[in-house]
Amino acid sequence: MSWLNRLLGKNETSGQIAKQRLQMVLTHDRADLPPGLLEQIKDDIIEVIARHTAVDTVNVAVHLEQNARENRLIAEVPLLAARRGTRG
Amino acid sequence: MSAQVLTVTSGKGGVGKTTVTANLATALAMLGKRVTAIDADIGLRNLDVVMGLENRIVYDLVDIVEGRCRLRQAMIKDKRQPELYLIPAAQTRDKTAVSPSDMVLLCDQLRQEMDYIVIDSPAGIERGFRNAVAPADKVLIVTNPEVSAVRDADRIIGLIEAEEKGPGQLIVNRVKPQMVSRGDMLSVDDVLDILAVELLGVIPEDERILVASNQGLPLVMHGLNGSSAGEAFRHVARRLDGESVPFMDLSVKPTFMSRLRAFMNGQN
Numbered sequence: 001m002s003w004l005n006r007l008l009g010k011n012e013t014s015g016q017i018a019k020q021r022l023q024m025v026l027t028h029d030r031a032d033l034p035p036g037l038l039e040q041i042k043d044d045i046i047e048v049i050a051r052h053t054a055v056d057t058v059n060v061a062v063h064l065e066q067n068a069r070e071n072r073l074i075a076e077v078p079l080l081a082a083r084r085g086t087r088g
Numbered sequence: 089m090s091a092q093v094l095t096v097t098s099g100k101g102g103v104g105k106t107t108v109t110a111n112l113a114t115a116l117a118m119l120g121k122r123v124t125a126i127d128a129d130i131g132l133r134n135l136d137v138v139m140g141l142e143n144r145i146v147y148d149l150v151d152i153v154e155g156r157c158r159l160r161q162a163m164i165k166d167k168r169q170p171e172l173y174l175i176p177a178a179q180t181r182d183k184t185a186v187s188p189s190d191m192v193l194l195c196d197q198l199r200q201e202m203d204y205i206v207i208d209s210p211a212g213i214e215r216g217f218r219n220a221v222a223p224a225d226k227v228l229i230v231t232n233p234e235v236s237a238v239r240d241a242d243r244i245i246g247l248i249e250a251e252e253k254g255p256g257q258l259i260v261n262r263v264k265p266q267m268v269s270r271g272d273m274l275s276v277d278d279v280l281d282i283l284a285v286e287l288l289g290v291i292p293e294d295e296r297i298l299v300a301s302n303q304g305l306p307l308v309m310h311g312l313n314g315s316s317a318g319e320a321f322r323h324v325a326r327r328l329d330g331e332s333v334p335f336m337d338l339s340v341k342p343t344f345m346s347r348l349r350a351f352m353n354g355q356n
Contacts, residue, residue, distance in 0.1 A: 013271025018235050019278045025235075026242050026282065 027064045031071040038062055045075055054080035091122075091202035093195050094328065095224035097248075099240030101211030103232045104261040107297055109208035110138045111318070112228075114306040115325035117172035121203040124163060126194075127177035128220040129210035130185055136176045140304020141166060150178035150185045152194060159197055168309065183215040188222030195223035204328075213247055221248060227256040228288060233263055233274040238282060245285055257288035259324065264293045269340040289324035292316045292338055 028035055042062040049055050056078040065072045096109045106129075113125035127135035130150065136142040147162035152175070166172040178185060195205055209220030221227060227248045231241040241258070248254045260276050267273035276290050294317030300307040307318040308325075316336070323333045 015268070015271045015274050015278065018274050019282065022235050022238055022274075022282050025239060029239065029242065030246070 023066075027066045027071065030066070031064055033064065033071075038064070041073070042075070045077065049077055049079075056080050091124075091195075091199040091205050093199075093205045093207065093223045093225045094228055095207040095209055095220050095226075095253075096228045096230060097209035097217060097220060097244060098211065098230040098237070099213060099217075099244040100231075100237045103230050103237050104291075104297075105211070105230050106134050106138050106208055107301065108228070108230050108259060108261060108291075108321075109135060109206055110306045111308045111321040112325055112328070113174075113204070113206040114139070114166075114169065114172060115308040115322045116204050116206070116328065117166070117169040118308065118322075119325060119329055120170065121329070122171040122201065123169075123204045123206065124173040124175060124198055124202050126175045126205060126207045128186075128191070128207050128216060130177045130216065131179065131182045132210065133177040133179045135208045136164075136174060137304060138301050139166065139174055139306060141174050141176075142304070145176050148176045148178040149194075150181050153186050153190045159194070183210070183219065186219050188218050191219050192223045213243065217247075218251075221251055221253055224253050227253050228259055229256050229285070230259045230261050231279065231283075232261055233268070233276070233279055235274075238274065238279055242283055245283060255285055257286045258283060259289045259291065260287070261291045262293045263290055263338060265338040265340050268338075269342075287335070288327060289320060290335055290338060291320045291324075292336075294318075 042060055045062065046055055046057055046060055050057075059078045061076045063074055065074050094112070096105050096112070098105050109125055113123050117123045125135060125139070126149065127133055128149070129135070133148075136145060141164050144164050147157040149162065151157045152159055152162045162175050163173040164176065166174065191207075198205055205223075207220050207224070210216035229241050229244055231237045245254065245256055248256050258280070260279055263276065264273055268275045276287070280287055294307070294315060296307055296310065296315050297317055300310060307315055308321050310318055320336055323336065326333045
């Protein structure tokens with residue numbers, strides 16, 4: 001079906017890819033936080049929280065969000081305890 | 089009345105700063121304004137050849153700053169226009185030969201005699217850029233619909249805001265409507281979404297730009313019809329002069345397939 005998708009323009013165009021890549025890179029540029037540093041921050045967050053409770057490390061997500069030239073660091077840290085429901 | 093100083097800059101090289109400067113300065117002069125173009129790219133002099141004035145250079149910007157000539161002696165008059173002058177860059181010196189305060193002083197001397205001073209900034213964000221921006225009343229940021237140029241434009245926007253010269257106005261140069269319509273080029277709206285800055289002009293890609301620089305005759309001087317880029321530059325000049333000129337429609341007529349595509353993507 002890929003030929004049909006291409007014919008109908010269902011695949012992302014290179015212009016759309018350019019826009020998404022730019023938005024990502026500019027978010028990091030403006031915050032002066034390279035993407036690699038975000039990975040380190042993620043590891044540090046996991047380490048701190050894991051000292052107190054079990055963390056679902058595979059699903060931890062850290063990213064930057066931008067609103068009107070203001071940056072926000074968003075971290076989602078799923079906990080293993082919560083997933084099991086009631087304990088004991 | 090005192091002149092307005094417009095600085096044309098981009099961060100990235102090769103996006104068309106010199107072409108934009110030459111055409112805007114000329115188009116403003118064609119509106120009957122008194123205009124001086126200044127090439128601030130010391131060491132890489134180019135505005136003179138694009139404007140076709142290279143054979144008449146005796147003194148340059150550094151000669152004025154270092155007191156080897158009077159301001160008027162370094163101003164080359166473009167005889168094709170009533171009041172258009174060029175102050176060329178020095179070719180054998182570097183950016184440190186001039187300071188930001190030299191540029192402010194020079195422009196202040198010119199302000200009473202001119203309506204517009206248009207400064208061609210060098211690429212980069214170092215001394216040459218700071219020289220060019222220091223006297224600016226308004227900064228015009230030139231970019232192309234391309235990831236590297238837009239990224240650099242964003243950096244420049246941040247820097248001119250830091251210098252309190254912001255927010256600046258955007259000229260998107262070298263737009264190819266065909267590529268935009270098939271989704272293979274960032275659209276002007278995409279660029280505006282990303283940079284969140286005021287749009288001053290959209291210049292379509294035009295082979296005649298190269299012909300014009302071959303001849304040393306800015307495109308805006310090439311007759312009044314037939315050139316969409318020349319027309320777009322004239323529109324920018326009129327907007328700068330306070331007129332409200334609608335943006336040119338650069339969209340490509342939709343084909344059956346492009347309409348079908350838009351329909352399937354739910355854009356209709």
